[in-house]
Amino acid sequence: MNKKRGYHHGNLRQALVEAALALIEEKGPTGFTLSEAAKQAGVTPAAVYRHFEGREDLIAEAARQGYEIFSDVVEYAYEKGQPSALAAFEATGRAYLAFARKYPGHYIAMFESGISVNRTPELAAVSRRAWNVLEKAAADLSQHIPEGKRPPASMFSAHIWAMCHGVVELFARNSPGTQSPFPPEDLLESGIGIYLRGLGLIAPDAEGH
Incomplete structure (x- = not known):
C-alpha cells in the first residue's frame, strides 16, 4: 500500500498550512514554492491545487x-x-x-x-x-x-x-x-x-x- 495515509480534505489542507508556516518562518513568505510545501506535507504538488489556487491562497x-x-x-x-x-x-x-x-x-x-x-x-x-x-x-x-x-x-x-x-x-x-x-x-x-x-x-x- 503506497497511499498517503491519514489525509482526507481537512487533514491535508491543514498539513499544507503547517508546512507553509514552517517554510515562511525559515525562508520568508516569498522564499518557497507550492511544490516545496507539498513535499514538506508529504503529498504530490497536484494535491495542493485541490485546496489552494496558489501560494498566496495558502x-x-x-x-x-x-x-x-x-x-x-x-x-x-x-x-x-x-x-x-x-x-x-x-x-x-x-x-x-x-x-x-x-x-x-x-x-x-x-x-x-x-x-x-x-x-x-x-x-x-x-x-x-x-x-x-x-x-x-x-x-x-x-x-x-x-x-x-x-x-x-x-x-x-x-x-x-x-x-x-x-x-x-x-x-x-x-x-x-x-x-x-x-x-x-x-x-x-x-x-x-x-x-x-x-x-x-x-x-x-x-x-x-
Whole structure:
C-alpha cells in the first residue's frame, strides 16, 4: 500500500498550512514554492491545487488562522486586565509581543507577506475582530482623558499597534544591525508608559496617587 495515509480534505489542507508556516518562518513568505510545501506535507504538488489556487491562497489561510489565535490571545489579555482599563490596555500590548514570539510563521503571514486582510471576507472579519479588541481597550482607557483632549480610540490603538509592531520588527526578530541594549518587553513597556503619560493617563512618578 503506497497511499498517503491519514489525509482526507481537512487533514491535508491543514498539513499544507503547517508546512507553509514552517517554510515562511525559515525562508520568508516569498522564499518557497507550492511544490516545496507539498513535499514538506508529504503529498504530490497536484494535491495542493485541490485546496489552494496558489501560494498566496495558502499564505492567506495561514494568516487567517494566525488572526484567530491572535484575537483569542488579545481578548484573553484584555479580560485578564479587567476591571482596570490601564491594566487591560497594557496587557493587550504585551500580548502582541508574546504572540509574535510564539507564532512567528503566523505573524509573518499576517503582517509581512503583503497579503491584504481584505483578500477574503473571512480574513477581513477575523482581522477586524483582533483590531476591535485593541480599539476597545483604547476606548476604555481614553474615557479618563477630558473629551476635548481625547484622541479617537482608533488613532490611540493605531499608535500602540505601530509601537508594538516596530518593537517586534526591529528588536524582537534579530534584524541585522538593530541590536538594542534593552529587552523588547522593556522597550515596549517604557514606550507605552511615555505615550500614556503624554496623554495624562499615568501620573508622573513624582506625583503618583
